[in-house]
Amino acid sequence: MNRTIPEPDLDYLQRVLLEMLAIPSPTGFTDTIVRYVAERLDELGIPFELTRRGTLRATLKGQKNSPDRAVSAHLDTIGASVRAIKDNGRLILAPVGCWSSRFAEGSRVSLFTDNGVIRGSVLPLMASGHAFNTGVDELPISWDHIELRLDAYCATRADCDSLGVNIGDYVAFDPLPEFTESGHISARHLDDKAGVAALLAALKAIVDSGVQPLIDCHPLFTITEETGSGAAAALPWDVSEFVGIDIAPVAPGQYQS
Template sequence: MTYPNSQDTLEVIKKLVSIPSPSGNTSEVIGFVEKFLAEYNVETKRNRKGGLIATIQGKNQKNHRMLTAHVDTLGAIVKEIKPSGRLKLDLIGGFKYNSIEGEYCEIETSSGKKITGTILMHQTTVHVYKNAGTAERNQENMEVRIDEKVHTADEIRLLGIEVGDFVSFDPRVQVLPNGYIKSRHLDDKASVGILLQLMKQIQTDKIELPYTTHFLISNNEEIGYGGNSNITPETVEYLAVDMGAMGDGQSTDEYTVSICVKDASGPYHYAFRKKLVELANANKIGYKLDIYPFYGSDASAAIRSGHDIIHGLIGPGIDSSHAYERTHISSIENTTKLLYHYVQSEMVEYK
């Protein structure tokens, strides 16, 4: 038995987070995933929403499994070009303005031109603004300073920037010698990297899966509907692979795989959760059970859409979600191991 190489997984994750992909503008990163899987002869197709569905045939083609991870990230969109030559933003995804203060960003125009900038408070200069520290971090007070010689809205438009252009945040990814990886967008590109390496291993080792298994790389999860379609009628088990949330009162950490019991959508399927715990215990995989109070996944989106499926949620523990995130190679490894054993296991009788 050979698990996917965790160092290779970290390298894939590093590449993924370095490709801008705010929800609504994900074609480049989907193309990267498509090309990666083509090298290992994994059958793929794009859905109309722009997501990617990879399928590996199994012994049983009557009952299917689906695993999903999302490649779309938090980001922003140009809301207004200010008379000063700076930009006002509208956020994409559920996060707060304070988490992006001082961040480098990139604006992509409709023609494909990319222009850099920095997200700042209008009242940043402490030598001028008495309320620099106390002013609210919100849409009215925060703006993008463009790295060009511009002072008016007309000069901004001459660069090709217009309302509706996508804005992505610099991931600032670092892979450290002691096993930590810190970056924006580990939610959920860490999980995408894990699934890519898992599919590579299945193909390389010619592992015959017990059931036909689909891998949905969704691209609208951060706005609520990434994994709610393209689920075959034969799909019985649907497993979302997404970050485990950390904080006060949470058991999730950066070193184990987090198995979600309940999130804002309600409890995940009890028998499915127990099956995942049994697999972890049987294979000496470090795990934590947890509840994420302000969270929804592709699996919960699928349930809300009316699909008659068994749904579950696992993933690596990620610190400081929706900000500058961090996890450890141990969490990547434990998540990988659980998935490796899960896709080769038998389905449970659900009654």
Template sequence: MTVNIDEKYVVSFLKKLLDTPSPTGYTHHIIDMIREEAESLGFPVTFNEKGGAIISMEGENDSYTVGLSGHVDTLGAMVRSITPHGTLKITSLGGFAMSSIENEYCIIHTRGGKTYTGTILTQHPSVHVYADARDFKRSEEHMEVRIDELVSSREDVEGLGIRTGDYISFDARAVVTDSGYIKSRHLDDKASVAALFGLLESAKREGWKPKQNVKLLISNYEEVGHGAAYIPSDIAELIAVDMGCMGEDLTCKETDVSICAKDSSGPYDYHMTGKLIELCEAQGIEHAVDIYPFYGSDASAALRGGSNIRAALIGPGVHASHSMERTHTRAVIGTARLLCAYVQG
């Protein structure tokens, strides 16, 4: 059965995801949004103890369960300390180059519920003042947040309610171009989550069921390595849906669905990977098969956590991962089409 994916719905929901701050560890707002959207489509939602969402689809055969995972947690930072002159030292959440967040706007989220805007800068930001401004090492200890409030001391900042341990989210700056490109921070992995919801919306609108039960795990700690370390025990096979990489020695493009044969955790299941390739070829889905030596996924976490499963990894091709990322609607819709074909067969 060939299904129709509503591109307008998928892109609209992706934009909504991208505009919702969710640095890893601070995901309760976006998980609430996930729950509301899934329930509006008629699919029940439960939660694991870490706060990740589990969306259930009833299949024609309820003796077997396929898992699909995507993560809504993103890169971000946390307040490490407040400096005597009223700026914030940071500690990173997830793995990214400090140069990729220099000069970016951000939001500080206090535990008291207040938010403040700021800008991430080096300690030597001006070429008119610092002779080494261009060469100053972009490392965590040299970065700070300039807060958009009238503060000039630690006491001023503390008076705002900002404390060590408060979360900092980066401005996603999401844009959808007329040519179909989607450029934004955090396409890893919100583009994949939007593709998963494209599957759910299609099943609701067109009234189809998967062959087996399907559980969608929307994880919230993937960027720090344990998002899917626990998965429901009835899942027999898991497809991690996460962004595909582009670059040297890789064939993936921004219009492709990436099929990862092997990453840093080792090879993915031979038969699942082969089936995904066959479905792409049969359905005319643009795709690439690659190996990612510096990559791990929710499926990696599940396997390392002791889950007795088979696993595979796919996702939309994304350029400049963990920086200012870009993909194309063709890759996101292609990912949704591939997932639909897999769970139907």
């Protein structure tokens, strides 16, 4: 008897998406979200392994084990790290991933230090129209012209030292998720946590249906896409079909299907 695969469980998709958005995971700071996805695979009864480069490589067994298919989504997001500590206790940032400081300005963030998490705001060097007038609009857009101001008493470099702040500490940007009545989802880091949630929901639908794929399929969850390394190193040698799930930018010449 032929069995059909049910529609994905959208409540499950929304739940795992919200839970993943709540987990900071800039490239290089992905251990927690890797464990989260591993737990979801365990719940679905899908075996997996962790590669030397940190990719989760799962196996959805098929009726034949070769050639294989693979589907990939990435767990890492853009973010920042501490590049320098100023004498006034403010922090200079370097981007993690390729993105403009234009989209970092005004963000609320979490700084991960040796002593714990410190909240803060990313602001332009001239953050007040009252103080700087038109100079605010003339300030160049670059990572050299923004800074992280911590929600802590931090007026000197020594204050930063006492808080456990170090060069290289990771900075995660708040996702600010919003699910509208029209069905739209707005959040930072939907790239690619929305793709991961969609892949997990599809896997759940297949498992719940009891349908066995014709050939083995390998769901891959990578951790360094934002810095230029994808799924190639984790692909089994006999994969003949591959689909990458990711978020496409909206730009001229790119249209929705």
